[in-house]
Amino acid sequence: MIDHAYWIVLMPILASFIIFFFGRFFPMKGAELGIASMGYCLIHSLYIFGTVAGEPGFTSELSITWFRFGIFETQWGFLIDGLSALMLVVVTLVSLLVHIYSLSYMKDDPRFKRFYAYLSFFTFAMLILVVANNFLQIFIGWELVGLASYLLIGFWFEKTSAANAGKKAFITTKVGDLGFFIALMMIFSLLGTLNFDQVAARVSENLISPTVAGIIALLLFWGAVGKSAQVPLHVWLPDAMEGPTPVSALIHAATMVAAGVYLVARTYFLFEHAPFALEAVAWTGGITALLAATMALVATDFKRVLAFSTVSQLGYMMLAMGVGDKVAGMFHLTTHAFFKALLFLAAGSVIHATHENDIRKMGGLSRKMVWTFITFAVALWAISGLWPMAGFYSKDLILEATLNSHHYVLFGIGVFVAFLTAFYMTRLFLLVFVTDPRNPEIYNHAHESPPSMVLPLMVLAVLAVFSGLVFEYVIPIHKLLELPMSAESAAMAEEAVHHVWPVWAVPALSTVVAAGGILLAFLFYVKPVFSPQRLAEKFRPVHTLLVEKYGFDEFYLAFLVKPLDMLSVGLAKLDYRVLDQLGVDGTAWLTERFSRMNAWFDRVIVDGLVDFWGALTQAGGSIARLVQTGWVQNYLLFFVLGFAALMAAQLRLTVTDILMLFKGF
Amino acid sequence: MECILSSITFLPLAGAILILFVPKEKERFVRWAAVLASGLSFLASLSLLKDFDRAQAAMQFTEKVAWIPYFNINYSLGVDGLSVPLVVLTTLLSLLSIIGSFGIEKRVKEYFFWFLVLETGMLGVFVALDFFLFYIFWEIMLVPMYFLIGIWGGPQKEYAAIKFFLYTLFGSVFMLIAILALYFKAGRTFDILQLTAMNAQFTGAFAIVAFLFLFIAFAIKVPIFPFHTWLPLAHVEAPTAVSVILAGVLLKLGTYGMMRISFPMFPEVALKFAVPLLVLAFINIIYGALCAMSQKDMKKMVAYSSINHMGYALLGMAAFTTTGFNGAILQMVNHGIITGSLFLLVGVVYDRAHTRDLDAFGGLGARLPVYTGIMVLACMASLGLPGLAGFISEFLCFMGSFSSTASPYRVFESVPVYKFFTALSVIGILVTAAFFLKLIQKVFLGTLNEKWKDMKDMTATELVAVVPLTVLTVVIGVWPHWLIRLSDATVQSMKFLVDVVK
Secondary structure, X not given: OOOOOOHHHXXXXXXXXXXXXXHHHOOOOOHHHHHHHHHHHHHHHHHHHHHHHHOOOOOEEEEEXXXXXXOEEEEEEEEEOHHHHHHHHHHHHHHHHHHHHHHHHOOOOOOHHHHHHHHHHHHHHXXXXXOOOEHHHHHHHHHHHHHHHHHHHOOOOOOHHHHHHHHHHHHHHHHHHHHHHHHHHHHHHHHOOOEHHHHHHHHHOOOOOHHHHHHHHHHHHHHHHHHOOOOOOXXXXXXXXXXOHHHHHHHHHHOHHHHHHHHHHHOHHHHHOOHHHHHHHHHHHHHXXXXXXXXXXXXXXXXXXXXXXXXXXXXXXXXXXXXXXXXXXXXXXXXXXXXXXXXXXXXHHHHHHHOOOEHHHOOOHHHOOHXXXXXXXXXXXXXXXXXXXXXXXXXXXXXXXXXXXXXXXXXXXXXXXXXXXXXXXXXXXXXXXXXXXXXXXXXXXXXXXXXXXXXXXXXXXXXXXXXXXXXXXHOOHHHHHOOXXXXXXXXXXXXHHOOOXXXXXXXXXXXXXXXXXXXXXXXXXXXXXXXXXXXXXXXXXXXXXXXXXXXXXXXXXXXXXXXXXXXXXXXXXXXXXXXXXXXXXXXXXXXXXXXXXXXXXXXXXXXXXXXXXXHXXXXXXXXXXXXXXXXXXXXXXXXXXXXXXXXXXXXXOOHHHXXXXXXXX | OOOHHHHHHHHHHHHHHHHHOOOOOOHHHHHHHHHHHHHHHHHHHHHHHHHOOOOOOOOEEEEEEEEEHHHOEEEEEEEOOOHHHHHHHHHHHHHHHHXXXXXXXXXXXXXXXXXXXXXXXXXXXXXXXXXXXHHHHHHHOHHHHHHHHHHHOOOOHHHHHHHHHHHHHHHHHHHHHHHHHHHHHOOOOOEHHHHHHOHHHOOHHHHHHHHHHHHHHHHHHOOOOOOOOHHHHHHHHOOHHHHHHHHHHHXXXXXXXXXXXXXXXXXXXHHHOHHHHHHHHHHHHHHHHHHHHOOOEHHHHHHHHHHHHHHHHHHHHHHOOHHHHHHHHHHHHHHHHHHHHHHHHHHHHHHHHOOOEHHHOOOHHHHOHHHHHHHHHHHHHHOOOOOOHHHHHHHHHHHHHHOOOXXXXXXXXXXXXXXXXXXXHHHHHHHHHHHHHXXXXXXXXXOOOHHHOXXXXXXXXXXXXXXXXXXXXXXXXXXXXXXXXXXXXXHHOOOOOOOOOO
């Protein structure tokens, strides 16, 4: 099974091709194929996960040469270790559930078949990324998930907003990818290889300075900022909610957006080499978590609240990475994948039932959609980080790591975000399910979703409850993800972690703030002790700022998109008017003018000279002709005169002599 | 076979002559004769591909016959890893373009006659090993191209044809001077290999002037900024199939000329010009992409994207590394395939709508699923999406350039000049993505423009012309090894590259 792990990657792409080209010949238009292949992938992944979990430190690397150039070669690889085994399970599990869920959700869509082909293609690309053993492969997977995301966000491309959102996602993440690509070039040119193991080995031999390692790490992180929607490249994720909701759950909550966190974890050896890079990661994560959480407070679109929440939680993960605890980051990635996928699928269930995204028009749906309501409540519990749910364990780990690494401001932000999270999620929950129905039409039409949608919700709810416990006690995630440490460093780590604050301090604090957040939301929305409208009015500028999402979009539009457009238009004009019309055609015009001048010169001067000679000769002839009178007397006269002249010449007579001669007469 | 290169080169010309003897009313016959001639040439090039020894760097399948002994001019042909991919690309694109030209109704006989003459001219340039012969083929191409644009082109066809002709001829004059100078300097020989072998003799001012003269000729063809302005016009005015050939093959003659002639004959000068070349590559990439972004005409957008894409090839060439050169050769082939299919595809929609204005469309994705799929794939390949052909060559060009040590210059006192400009060129990838996504959105996404609600999806003939290119785009993207291996040995033998062991 380990030796044939590559089938995990091949299955989805085969399925995708068959569905795309031959799906219409299947009774369920190929959906059954997608589900079957995902089922296979999950089972195979679980087997691998079992192997790795049973044998901490297990690694295996399959690879084949892809292409060679000169002395270099590129590879396709399948790297199995704790990190990839964990991601394999997360990706295949959520993907399978989304495949099943979409059966009903996309049932009436005319492009049902294509949807499944895209879903399978996405899973393929994500798996390429997850199992990569080298930087090129992870980059390829990275770009391909971007394509899948683009295609699926714009799945309903007739809607202008969907088409725009797809484009925005592609371009924004591409801005991040440029950093990734430059990092790739730096690694290749400095270390001569792209294989993770070899790069790690050469970095640990100090073949590159910590500064250079840090620059590479930051460039990679810039890629992660794009993909994982960190500030300042987070702007695409809320818009990406234009895609079908199962897509939001799979791609824009559980898997693809977490790829940035995974990339940082995968290339952690570079970050560890350069503390300043880690510091940048921590602060980016913290700021992202805070900004996104505040934006979620005022959002009124069901999915957008969840999208902001995703951005915020991804910020948490990056925070964990930055303060030096990649295990905590990956732990939160895992639990978040489950409870956020659950939140999105539950949201999908609601949207499916109501055909409405605006939470202001909902309310009271708990009575209509019991299972959706219960599972959503579980997810709320989990994301708020209350014991014993998954989020409790992973979030506490992050906060502890932040505190123990002496990042007190970031710790404060982390705790505050925990409070905000509990508040805005409860607000969402209350507005949708608990408060009185605000739109009777929507309320009356609402109904519970079919079993194929509810089943995935239940599975995810179970995972949201137990995955934290499992990774804390049954399969300790530290053991799964970290290579066996020497006793000495383990003791040092132990010392660093504890002895600073009491063990119970952080869990207690986070429980208090989460409970406070939930309670406050109740006071705002159920027992109207406080009025959200009055609060908004009182702090109008703040409220507007949050609704406007801090103006990032406007800023980019005014200072990046428009200037670039203007530059493009200007250059095109320059190209046509100056280079082409003035330069090239101008030269041609000058040449033509010159040739005309040349022609004039030829005609007037050169030829004129010739004609002049002719004319001169002619004129001379005309004058000479006057002499030819035909009268003998005249000729005789000329003769006599001529003779006289000759005589005079012969006798060397001067004019005076002649005059004297005449005088003599 | 002894004369396979001659067969490949002159089969199209034979077809052209055959067509001359057919009455012009027999259009069907003319079309199929053209397909047959170029098809046979393509098949012959495939057998060349099969028999080509990939491990060998030297010229293969050589033919040499004295032609004008008094001037020591020989009919001398041969191919190596640099020319083989381009020969096959030319025969393939010619065949597909001829199939794609079945819709031509006007003066059919003449059209296919000129097309086949053009094919022979292009192939001749790639296989000629005698400079005189090279020049003849180089010039022969101009005539059919002039007529193909001037007669079957768009509204500004005469202007475009004359401009193309004169501009290229302008460059050719410089090349001719350089050829003659080399001829006398080297003791009366036109033999390209011999001239290359004695490159140590070409030094000083002579080498610099000769290099620059050749550079002007080749730069116009590539085209390198600022010699590029003939391109958008010619590409837009030319009929679809001719645009395919222009972008797919003719541009490569410039880069091929540099790699075959300029660099090997004047290696020292070339290395001195490495940084200017790098900067020009950077300008081509960014400038071409930015100009493309604001175009309203689809064809013009694709035309400007060619300037950007040839910039990637130039970047690989300016690197003077094996990686960069392999990348550049692959980029030439990939650009031919991808941009060739893009022009064919733009032609498909133009034939139906009689406009190429981006703003005139919208929502075609729902109406023409097959066309949309193929077009989006071609756009994605062109913007360098991994898994498709363009990515591999761009990757190699960038890697080659970034790790180049051809110049010790540093920017801002610490950043090596190659790393600096290569990293900046990456922005070109972003802009390329931006304008191709804009194209996709304006044409295919959004609500369907009612005007096109009866538009038909692609016909069988159109599919036959495009799908081979689409398949190749995917095949090369997934499995590029066979193509890189084709050129690798030859590139490794280029002594002037900075990372080749001398």
